[in-house]
Amino acid sequence: MQKRLSILVVEPDPERAQLIVDGLRQVGDHDIRVISEQAGLARQVTELRPDVVLIDLTNPSRDIVEELAVAAGPNERAVAMFVDRTDEHLTRSAIEAGLSAYVVDGLRPDRIKPILDAAVTRFHMARRMRAELAATRAALEERKIIDRAKIVLMKARGIEEEEAYALLRKTAMDQGKRVSDIAQQLVMASGLLCR
């Protein structure tokens, strides 16, 4: 029987970590751990001696993991890890998904591939969720600022809400700008004038 692989996920956001762990559980019986605390990361990784480390490409702590990968001497198998480059296509899709994977030297590619495939899928999911959340928030902010601009116009010119919005839209179209940008400028200008 094959030895269970020990997989370490470095991820401060508990929801994201859970999403990744769930994905990994589906591809085999592995020993999966999560480190969320950035402090003492080097010590923790060294102590756990993982076979695979998965970390967000944009996590600043990556340079710490990198240190463990590069500084390894020839006899220190446990930390003799490299950014995985066994499969060029997989490597690229990992980078695009925002995943960097460190794999211990000497692991067979057919053992690593299912793990990385699952991780890439989950990283994509996490990224999409984050982007959707950001888009929702931005849309909400825009709505708020447009509402405030409408109120400014309604007060200043004694017009109705519909007319105020039409005016904002026309100005935006004439200037080749977005309605929210015009609204932003108007709110800022009125803030300056009123104080």
Next chain:
Amino acid sequence: MSLRRLRLGYLPLLDASPLIVAAELGFAREEGLELDLVRLRSWAQSRDMLGAGLIDAAHMLVPMPVGQALGLGPPQPDVDLVMFLAQGGQVFAVNTTLEARLRVEGHGFDLTDAWAAGQALRRVVTGRLRVGVPFRFSTQLELTEHWLSACGFEPDSLALLTTPPPMMADALVAGEIDAFCVGEPWGSVAADRGVAALLLAGTAIWAAPPEKGLTVRRDFAEERPDETGALMRAVARAGRWLDAEDHRGTAVELIVHPDYLDLPWDLIEPGMTGELSVSGRGERRSLPGFLTFHAGAASFPWKSIAALFAVRMARLHGLDPQLAMARAMGHFRTDLYRQHLRPAGIPLPGASMRVEGTLDEDRTVPAEKGQMILRADRFFDGFTFDPALVLSSTN
């Protein structure tokens, strides 16, 4: 005229200024370029994204392409350093415990006397000194190692631990490190928080320590020479602008922006002007030439610098120094620097290799055309490095 878009990766540090200034003040536009600046979070990310072609050029620590050329990292397409972006800008800082002991010793924290600081540190450090450095391949690591071993620290009394710059202050507080060497603004950030005192400027160890470089993939430089040249000229002009009198204040205004460094003005300003505060209690020190972008051939990627770092790394990792040196020098593209910056009237040194560490003060030397000033580049201990000596020696 339609502009050609290039994606540039950078880390939020003062020495990314030439890239930000090139994008913001029209230097890129004059060269027909539109720069998309992509803020990155780690050096490994910069290397991987450049390798995968997700960015066209990257802000990197000068020793990084050397380490890559020596095969001390994951396999990647060939990456070349086409110019330096900055010299200096590093500070060495200690935690408040060491600071207190140094003050009892009567150390004056003048930030400029590397001998005095090193000797004092040796007297007050008990056990192993753990120093945070930003990356395995960094000028900070090389400066710290050179300085402290010259001051008598044995290899086993020193631990250099990779710590991302924004985490330096926290790592000090958590007791994971006792001191650190980092590029500004992160020394001033820790001092301002009252958790560290600055002890030495990088320029006190080596007067002209190359800090960051502009890197591109070799296939990019070959297949898109026009864009490579345009980018280099825009960045060189931005560097020249940054070194002109009275421009640093404006530069601070640009880089503090939330899109770039996103830190308060008063934490960015000290490193940019060389007016540093030792601790949260003030104690201003004026350090002329603390951070240089262009003047005195600061952006010229001397092959002898590649050789110097390569030989040091080869010894550390048990590689053949001559072979390492030859490999690394091929990645510092003085040929592209000459080819692409000649039309911009940037002064070009007569040679591409020199003995490092010989200039006690700035010196006027013959250039490719006319004359130019080379910056002083002495090491505090008088160390010099002659690549020819390494090449001619038999192992």
